[in-house]
Amino acid sequence: MMRWLAAALSLVILAGCGAIKSNSRAVFVLVDASGSYARTMEESITTSRLIVAKLNPNDSIAVAQISSCSFSDDSVVFNQRLPGIPSQASHMKQAIFGALNAYGEGFKSSDFTDIHGALRYAANELEANRATSRYVVVFSDMIEDLAPDCDTSELSLDLAGITVIATNVTKTKADSSNPDLYDERLATWEKIVTDAGGQWRHAKSRDQLLDEVF
Amino acid sequence: MTLPGDWSDWKTWAILIAVIILLYIARPHLQRTFRSLFMGLAYMLNRLALWFGTAAANMYAKYCETVAAHLADEYQDKLYSHEARLGARSNKHDREILHVVGKLETSSQEIEGSVETLKQINLPQTTLDAVRMSLAETVNAKSQARLTSAMNQVKRTVSAEIQTVRPDLQNIRSHLKPIGENVVKLKTYGQEFARLADRINSDFDVFEESIHSDDRVAVAQKQSILIPLLIALIVMFVALTGAFLNFFLIARPMAEIVGDGLQILGMPLPTAAALVVIFLEAVAGIVLMEAAGVTKLGFFLTIGVAGRRILFWAAFAFLCGFSFFEAILAMQRDSLIILDQQTQVMALGDLVVEEPAGVSLIMIAQIMLAVVIPWLLAIAAIPLETVVKNSVFLLRIVGHVILVFLSNFFRLLSTVVKSVGLFLLRLYDLIIFLPLAIEQVVQTVRHAGKAGKPDEART
Numbered sequence: 001m002m003r004w005l006a007a008a009l010s011l012v013i014l015a016g017c018g019a020i021k022s023n024s025r026a027v028f029v030l031v032d033a034s035g036s037y038a039r040t041m042e043e044s045i046t047t048s049r050l051i052v053a054k055l056n057p058n059d060s061i062a063v064a065q066i067s068s069c070s071f072s073d074d075s076v077v078f079n080q081r082l083p084g085i086p087s088q089a090s091h092m093k094q095a096i097f098g099a100l101n102a103y104g105e106g107f108k109s110s111d112f113t114d115i116h117g118a119l120r121y122a123a124n125e126l127e128a129n130r131a132t133s134r135y136v137v138v139f140s141d142m143i144e145d146l147a148p149d150c151d152t153s154e155l156s157l158d159l160a161g162i163t164v165i166a167t168n169v170t171k172t173k174a175d176s177s178n179p180d181l182y183d184e185r186l187a188t189w190e191k192i193v194t195d196a197g198g199q200w201r202h203a204k205s206r207d208q209l210l211d212e213v214f
Numbered sequence: 215m216t217l218p219g220d221w222s223d224w225k226t227w228a229i230l231i232a233v234i235i236l237l238y239i240a241r242p243h244l245q246r247t248f249r250s251l252f253m254g255l256a257y258m259l260n261r262l263a264l265w266f267g268t269a270a271a272n273m274y275a276k277y278c279e280t281v282a283a284h285l286a287d288e289y290q291d292k293l294y295s296h297e298a299r300l301g302a303r304s305n306k307h308d309r310e311i312l313h314v315v316g317k318l319e320t321s322s323q324e325i326e327g328s329v330e331t332l333k334q335i336n337l338p339q340t341t342l343d344a345v346r347m348s349l350a351e352t353v354n355a356k357s358q359a360r361l362t363s364a365m366n367q368v369k370r371t372v373s374a375e376i377q378t379v380r381p382d383l384q385n386i387r388s389h390l391k392p393i394g395e396n397v398v399k400l401k402t403y404g405q406e407f408a409r410l411a412d413r414i415n416s417d418f419d420v421f422e423e424s425i426h427s428d429d430r431v432a433v434a435q436k437q438s439i440l441i442p443l444l445i446a447l448i449v450m451f452v453a454l455t456g457a458f459l460n461f462f463l464i465a466r467p468m469a470e471i472v473g474d475g476l477q478i479l480g481m482p483l484p485t486a487a488a489l490v491v492i493f494l495e496a497v498a499g500i501v502l503m504e505a506a507g508v509t510k511l512g513f514f515l516t517i518g519v520a521g522r523r524i525l526f527w528a529a530f531a532f533l534c535g536f537s538f539f540e541a542i543l544a545m546q547r548d549s550l551i552i553l554d555q556q557t558q559v560m561a562l563g564d565l566v567v568e569e570p571a572g573v574s575l576i577m578i579a580q581i582m583l584a585v586v587i588p589w590l591l592a593i594a595a596i597p598l599e600t601v602v603k604n605s606v607f608l609l610r611i612v613g614h615v616i617l618v619f620l621s622n623f624f625r626l627l628s629t630v631v632k633s634v635g636l637f638l639l640r641l642y643d644l645i646i647f648l649p650l651a652i653e654q655v656v657q658t659v660r661h662a663g664k665a666g667k668p669d670e671a672r673t
Contacts, residue, residue, distance in 0.1 A: 023477045046563055053561035058475025084473030086466075090553040097560050 026060035026131035027051055027213060028122040031077075032140035033065040034113040040168060044139040045104040047168070047206050051137065052096050054214050057082050057089040060129050062122075063100065066140055067110035069150035070118035077103045079125065113145045115189075116152040123159050123196075134162045135213050136198075141170045142185050159198025165212050167203040237642065238649035245639055252635025259628035263621045270617035277610040278434035282424045284603065285437045289421035296414050303410070307403050314396045321389040328382035335379060337372065344371035439611070443604035446597030453594030457492050460540070460587040463580065464488045467546035492591070495536050499592030502529035509599040533588050540584035548577045 029051065031044045052061055062079035064070070078099050082089040119136065126134040136159075146153060166189065175182040190200040203209035220226055237244070348367035349360060424433050468491070469484035476483040503509045505526035514522055643650060 020476055020478050022475055023482070024475045046561075049561040049563070053557050056474060057469065058473070084475050086469045086474060086550055087553060089474075090550075090557050093557050094560055097557075 022058070022130070022132055024056070024058040024060070024131045025133040025135065025213070026126055026129040027055070027062070027135045027137060028126055029061070029063045029137045030070075030115075030118045030122060030139065031063065031065050032113060032115075032138075033067050033107055033110045034140075034143075034145065035109045035111070036143065036172070037113075037139075037141050037170065038107075038109040040139070040170060041104055041107065043168060045100050047139070047209065048100055048137075049097050050206065050210065051213060052093050052100070054210060055082055055089075055093070057084045057086050060131055061096065062125060063103070064118065064121065065103075065107065065110075066113055066115055066118040066138075068112040068114060068147045069152075070114040070116075071121045071152065071155075072117075075118070075121070112147040112150070113140070113143060114147070114150055114152055115140060115142065115144045116146075116155045116157070117150065119157055119159070119164070119193075120152070120155050123157060123162060123198075126162055127158075136162055136164045137209065137213070138164065138166045139168050140166065141172060142166055142189050143172065157192065157196035157198075159193055159196040161197075163199040163201060163212070164193045165201040165203050165209060167206075167209045169202065234646050234649065238646045241642070241646065245642065248635060248639055248642070252631055252638070256628045256632035256635065259624045259631060263624035263628060266617050266621035266624060270614050270621055273610060273614045273617060275430065277607065277614060278430040280610070281434040281437050281439070281607060282427075282430050284607075285433060286421060286424040289417050289424060292417050293414065293421060296410070296417065300410060300414070303406075307407075311400065311403065314399055317392060318396055321393050324389055325386050328385045331382045332379060335375060337375060340371055340375050341368050344368050439604050439607045442600050443608065446600035446604070449597040450594050450601060453590050456587050456590045457496070457594070460584070461488050461492055463547065463584065464491060464540060464543045467543040467550060470546055470550070491536070491539075495533070495588045495591045496594070498529045498532040498536065499588070500595040500598065501525055502533060502592050503595040505529060508596055511599055511602065533592060536588040537585045540588065541581045544580040544584040545577065548574075548580065 029048050031041070031048070033041075048063060055061055058081070060079075060081040063077040064075045064079075065077065067075055078096065080092065080096060082092055115138070118138075122136045126136070144153070166186065169182075169186065171179075171182055175185075186202055190202075193200040201212050203212055344367050345364050348364040351363075420436070427433050465482075465485045465488040468487045472483050472487045474482065474484055478486045481489075500509070500511070501513075504511055504513050505522045507522075514525065517525070
């Protein structure tokens with residue numbers, strides 16, 4: 001009894017001194033559901049599953065789709081925090097795989113692509129999370145096509161403490177004829193993210209993405 | 215303007231002469247100052263060297279005394295152990311000797327009986343009686359035939375008599391072999407006791423010497439420090455390698471108990487918890503060995519026998535508990551690995567193949583390892599005593615060597631400072647050798663003048 005009390009007391013003292021800290025991470029995955037990107041959905045779902053599989057207990061994971069007006073709770077596929085116990089976390093991961101597969105099979109492509117709104121939503125969600133490291137993983141061609149009734153181009157973003165990783169950025173036909181367009185597009189998004197206080201990464205492969213997050 | 219180094223200029227020479235004259239005038243004061251400075255410093259350094267030398271000697275004496283005391287303790291324990299062994303053996307040998315003696319007595323009685331029987335046989339008288347009877351029966355026969363008949367009669371009688379003796383002789387013969395064996399046994403016991411006595415005497419001599427000998431250095435030098443320390447370190451290294459392996463085995467399933475995601479001092483919580491478990495196992499092992507009297511680290515000097523017994527059983531129960539706990543963790547680890555593998559397979563979009571139910575050989579090996587390792591840690595406590603004690607001895611020796619080195623170093627420094635001082639004084643005199651030579655000539659002349667005056671007065 002005394003030993004447990006001493007242990008508890010030591011933990012309190014250590015926590016007070018800042019010796020105990022969380023090493024959890026939060027990952028918010030944004031999947032482009034626009035018609036131009038829908039063909040890569042299978043790839044995005046598989047990569048998302050791999051991200052989920054590599055998460056540790058106590059980490060958070062959310063998946064939302066980038067659609068016509070993304071700053072909406074309706075765009076969220078799921079938002080979960082894994083339990084601290086490894087076996088329970090594994091079971092939850094398996095449940096999340098089911099949810100991801102169901103989303104991949106049943107999703108409907110959108111007419112527009114509101115990346116700004118999606119980033120704002122992800123930033124808001126991550127701000128509420130007390131994870132040590134926070135990531136937004138964007139599966140998109142990074143071509144924003146805003147709906148007339150949902151113009152978020154002037155939306156302010158606060159991405160401080162967040163790393164935005166664009167991955168599987170597909171090239172359009174226009175990019176093929178002028179590769180500079182592709183680089184310019186990525187540079188523009190890099191500027192938007194860094195201006196908002198975030199860190200920008202472009203993961204060219206799945207392995208690179210996993211290395212960035214883990 | 216001319217430079218002072220320009221030897222063709224008269225000013226340089228004038229300055230040089232002025233300096234030499236000044237140095238000559240200041241010689242007594244400056245030399246005194248130099249002498250005080252260098253000799254004083256040399257004296258201080260020499261005192262320091264002496265102090266270090268004394269400290270080194272004291273430390274070595276203390277080391278020798280401690281080692282001798284340790285040796286005495288060791289041999290005292292050995293003597294106690296000999297005493298216990300001797301007691302146990304003498305009881306056993308007493309019983310065996312009694313048995314052998316009983317057998318010998320029985321054999322001796324049997325032989326005595328046979329000898330009595332043999333004593334009662336009077337072969338000449340029997341033979342004579344047989345001849346007489348034969349002669350009496352064949353009164354009418356011829357002398358040749360009578361003699362032949364008598365001889366035959368004697369032969370039969372002697373044969374019959376010897377026939378009666380044979381069983382007794384056989385009896386004696388049958389007893390001779392066990393008697394020989396028993397005698398060999400007794401001799402073996404005697405030799406064994408003699409050997410043990412020699413060892414006891416030898417150990418007792420060392421014990422006596424380690425207590426009473428005035429030559430503590432000789433006593434200390436008999437005790438090897440490095441070899442037992444190295445052996446103990448090797449044993450501890452092996453045991454601690456087991457603990458290290460165990461740490462990796464239990465760290466992962468420990469997350470099932472304490473949870474994951476937190477870090478203590480930069481270490482994941484399950485890792486920290488696994489370390490705590492290993493430390494607790496080590497402590498339980500140390501307590502077990504100390505309470506059992508295997509080690510003598512001195513934790514329980516004030517605790518009585520009953521208290522020690524309680525501590526022994528408590529530590530034993532703890533170690534059993536830890537073994538059980540680690541076995542469960544090993545099983546949990548296995549199921550976690552399977553679960554992780556299934557998750558990885560599902561993440562890649564493949565179908566999960568169900569693992570066959572039951573306990574695999576690897577799992578059995580893990581469980582066995584988990585059960586054994588807490589006890590391995592307990593065994594690591596045995597060489598701990600040697601490591602602790604011999605490390606202290608080794609540190610003392612190292613301290614002694616450092617002090618000796620410092621003493622020699624300062625002595626050397628003192629000599630160097632003294633020599634440098636003397637050299638500078640000689641150099642000083644060399645610079646002003648001309649005024650000194652003149653002074654010497656003047657003094658000689660003056661001395662000669664003073665010496666000449668009494669002669670003149672006398673004349």
